[in-house]
Amino acid sequence: xxxxxxxxxxxxxxxxxxxxxxxxxxxxxxxxxxxxxxxxxxxxxxxxxxxxxxxxxxxxxxxxxxxxxxxxxxxxxxxxxxxxxxxxxxxxxxxxxxxxxxxxxxxxxxxxxxxxxxxxxxxxxxxxxxxxxxxxxxxxxxxxxxxxxxxxxxxxxxxxxxxxxxxxxxxxxxxxxxxxxxxxxxxxxxxxxxxxxxxxxxxxxxxxxxxxxxxxxxxxxxxxxxxxxxxxxxxxxxxxxxxxxxxxxxxxxxxx
Numbered sequence: 001x002x003x004x005x006x007x008x009x010x011x012x013x014x015x016x017x018x019x020x021x022x023x024x025x026x027x028x029x030x031x032x033x034x035x036x037x038x039x040x041x042x043x044x045x046x047x048x049x050x051x052x053x054x055x056x057x058x059x060x061x062x063x064x065x066x067x068x069x070x071x072x073x074x075x076x077x078x079x080x081x082x083x084x085x086x087x088x089x090x091x092x093x094x095x096x097x098x099x100x101x102x103x104x105x106x107x108x109x110x111x112x113x114x115x116x117x118x119x120x121x122x123x124x125x126x127x128x129x130x131x132x133x134x135x136x137x138x139x140x141x142x143x144x145x146x147x148x149x150x151x152x153x154x155x156x157x158x159x160x161x162x163x164x165x166x167x168x169x170x171x172x173x174x175x176x177x178x179x180x181x182x183x184x185x186x187x188x189x190x191x192x193x194x195x196x197x198x199x200x201x202x203x204x205x206x207x208x209x210x211x212x213x214x215x216x217x218x219x220x221x222x223x224x225x226x227x228x229x230x231x232x233x234x235x236x237x238x239x240x241x242x243x244x245x246x247x248x249x250x251x252x253x254x255x256x
Contacts, residue, residue, distance in 0.1 A: 006078075008170065008202055009041040009064065014073035016059055016226075033059050035226045037073070041170075041219070046196055047204040048217035050242075055223040057206040061172045064204065065096040077169075092118070096172040097163040101147065102155075108143040111162055118166075128165045135198075136161055136191055153184035160191070164201075173205040177212050189215050210246060214239055 016034040034056040041047055049057045062068045063075065066087050075082040077093065102110040108129070115125045133140075136157050147155060156176055163171050176192075177185035189212055195201055207213050213220065220237055222230035 005043040005045075007040045008043045008045070008078060010076040010079075011037050011039050012074045012076075013038055014063065014070045014075060016056070016063060016068065017071040032226050034063070034070075034223075037223075037228050039221060039228060039231050041202065041204065043202055044196075044200045044218075045202050045204075046192070046216055046218045047202075047221055048213035048219075049204060049206045049221045049223065050208065050210065050213055051223035054225070056226045057223055058174055060221075060223070061096055061174055061204065061206060064170070064172055065094055066090055067096070092166060093169040094172065095163045095166050095168040095170070096174070097159055097176065098174045102158070105146075106143065107145050107150070107158055110158070111165060114162065114166055128167070129161075132161045132164045135164075135195060152179050153181075153187070156180065156184075156188055157191070160188070164195070168201075170202045170204065173203060175206055175208070177207060177209060185209070185212055186215065192216060210239065210243055 014034060014037045018031040018033055049060060051057055063070055066082060077085060082090065105113065111129055112125050115128060138157060138161060150158065177188050180188065192203060193216065205216065218234050220230065220232050221228065
């Protein structure tokens with residue numbers, strides 16, 4: 001029998017509805033983004049979240065980071081209901097790494113900024129910075145570079161360090177391999193797998209590339225039009241069927 005790790009995140013019938021109005025303030029029918037999502041994410045899971053454009057993948061990450069709130073249902077972190085956890089405290093445990101932007105800072109300033117906000121001692125900041133740069137094989141000569149002086153792949157690696165220096169319980173990644181060539185994308189996934197092997201970091205990653213998801217995930221969440229249509233461990237996934245489903249949705253002008 002498979003031994004499961006403790007449940008780290010639990011979603012119970014979570015829905016997110018966007019209330020629409022016209023410019024004339026006339027109410028339009030509510031638009032459901034996510035509908036009755038119930039799923040457990042276990043400690044140490046590497047979750048790939050897949051589905052066509054508009055399925056609600058990125059909104060699910062935003063809910064987990066409390067950038068938006070569910071219309072109904074509840075989310076729990078280690079049995080603590082999200083609404084009972086102060087947002088700042090929650091975001092020290094659940095970090096969302098979105099598309100890489102350094103906000104006008106050089107690499108070092110961008111990496112230490114979230115640690116300075118937490119009032120960590122300077123020696124600890126330097127220790128964390130050096131440790132995670134070493135783990136991701138980032139050379140010191142990147143530290144003075146700005147965003148425009150980095151390639152897309154380099155920005156993605158810096159973005160990962162910016163999330164990891166917080167040392168979160170859960171790392172949320174929104175398309176970390178988008179706009180990367182296959183070789184660089186595989187390098188990013190190899191780094192994530194290596195970090196998992198060493199640190200058992202729980203990761204939830206939105207990704208539309210099934211070949212990349214297959215290299216990474218221990219669990220797959222498949223969304224379609226806001227509904228959860230599959231929640232499977234890697235051993236349960238029929239990747240050929242999933243590829244065929246992807247092709248059908250692509251032919252119908254959807255994109256994973």
